[in-house]
Amino acid sequence: MNLKVLVLTIAAFTVGLVELIIGGVLPQIAADLGVSVSAAGQLITAYALVYAVSGPTLLAFTAKIERRKLYLMSLVVFILGSLLAFWSPNFGVLLLSRFVTAASGSLITTLSLTIAVKVVPENYRARVIGIVSMGISSAIVLGVPLGVLAADKLGWRILFLFIAIFAMLTMFVVYKLMAPIEPQQVMPLRQQLASLKNTRVAGAHLVTLLMLAGHYTLYAYFTPFLVNVMNMSASWISIVYFFFGLSAVAGGMIGGMMSDSLGAKKSILLVVGVFALSLFILPFTASMIPLFAVLVFIWGALSWALSPAQQSYLIDAAPETSEIQQSFNFSALQIGIAAGSAIGGVVISHTPSVTFNAWIGGGIVVLAFVVALYTLFHKSSSRRTDGHGQKSGSKLEPNFGGD
Structure with missing residues (x-):
């Protein structure tokens, strides 16, 4: 597999993991932060809402920014949001971290797909879209069950530290391997x-x-x-x-x-x-x-x-x-x-x-x-x-x- 495509797939996996893993550790989060399970469940609600709105909106507002630069900027914000979740002393801070990771994650997922098709020959484009998309589905297959086990042994916070580390490695490889990519015209x-x-x-x-x-x-x-x-x-x-x-x-x-x-x-x-x-x-x-x-x-x-x-x-x-x-x-x-x-x-x-x-x-x-x-x-x-x-x-x- 093309190394660049692999890196973009890992990024998609990481973003998918941040969204999906919460459902597997709701009881631990609720007990640790002193909230009900139903209140903890709103961490999923908040992430999804911000992701839904920020996806098309941020793409429109960042249409003129060079794509590699925007990708790196999004990863920096995503890492900070994940570390905020790891540190969060209360439910309010953890909720804030979900806003940050959802907004940046929406850009990372979209950019992973658009950059992937630019780094391979045209006859491989459909294939790499499928590969990058599998990064998200892999978060269900591997990330969530492994996360449940890890949270049971080490606590739920460690999951967000691991996610931040994965994102840091991705950012480093993107910085080293990816050439600048000029933006295309985006419909208002x-x-x-x-x-x-x-x-x-x-x-x-x-x-x-x-x-x-x-x-x-x-x-x-x-x-x-x-x-x-x-x-x-x-x-x-x-x-x-x-x-x-x-x-x-x-x-x-x-x-x-x-x-x-x-x-x-x-x-x-x-x-x-x-x-x-x-x-x-x-x-x-x-x-x-x-x-x-x-x-x-x-x-x-x-x-x-x-x-x-x-x-x-x-x-x-x-x-x-x-x-x-x-x-x-x-x-x-x-x-x-x-x-x-x-x-x-x-x-x-x-x-x-x-x-x-x-x-x-x-x-x-x-x-x-x-x-x-x-x-x-x-x-x-x-x-x-x-x-x-x-x-x-x-x-x-x-x-x-x-x-």
Whole structure:
């Protein structure tokens, strides 16, 4: 593998780790800082919200800055935010660190992708995008379960020190190996927002938002579920997260195959529908480990299986702004994570058991299914928009992924 691509992948892994690892150590953070588990869960909410807003906003504001310089600046801020989390004497400081790492992390992830395609030949560009994206999914497979074990032995703070060290090494290698990269012209934020006037595109983003909201209503509090409902130790919790991560990575491949064979429309409906069903059933399998493992695999796989179909859908629905829509869809994903984490915190505080999180989450995903049905089959009179938010002449008919 190209060494530069490897470094960028490690950076993506590190950023993914900062966001995802919190869910695995919520009880430790809550106990150490003297807050409730639901309050600690808002660390996920805060990160996701800041990430969603800062991604497109900071890219627009930093459009004229040389990319290598911007990457190094973002890494410096990210390192400071991680060290702040390591040192944080109270919940307020830890929350502040989440704001800092989310804003800088949003730039690091985007720049990792854009720089990666510039350091390889054109015929390898699609491949390196997949490799860098795997850095984030690898944080689920390896980072979260290892983090749970490390936090159990050394405390949760050490995780953020390790993350800061990884980021420092990345910064050093980028400084040594990367040549300056001039920025390309970026569409102004106002014109980017205008592209959302296409109601079919907006509907797709809403489906992503609602599905992730339902997912994180339980996933953000999955550790309390495993501890309180299933009485699992840290070692078993780590194994469950590792298994979930493997299924999530497999889900991306499964989703791509489904989209290619069934078409985007059928894939979206199938993934969202079965995902809702898995959340409703999961609590009933807590005393049946083999069946629980099957449900966790389905849940994990489908949590990532929607993305390929959505990408195909967005390219078909708005080809003129497809790259921007990918960015907006990731922002919708982050808003969904924030909403789900917040809702899950309210549910866990006002219900007798964390099992209600799964059922409330399933209800939210059912709403995503309804929105998907409307988006895919409603004969809208809205028209395609070009990159400047202007309407084109032809109406957009429901044609997704070859369906």
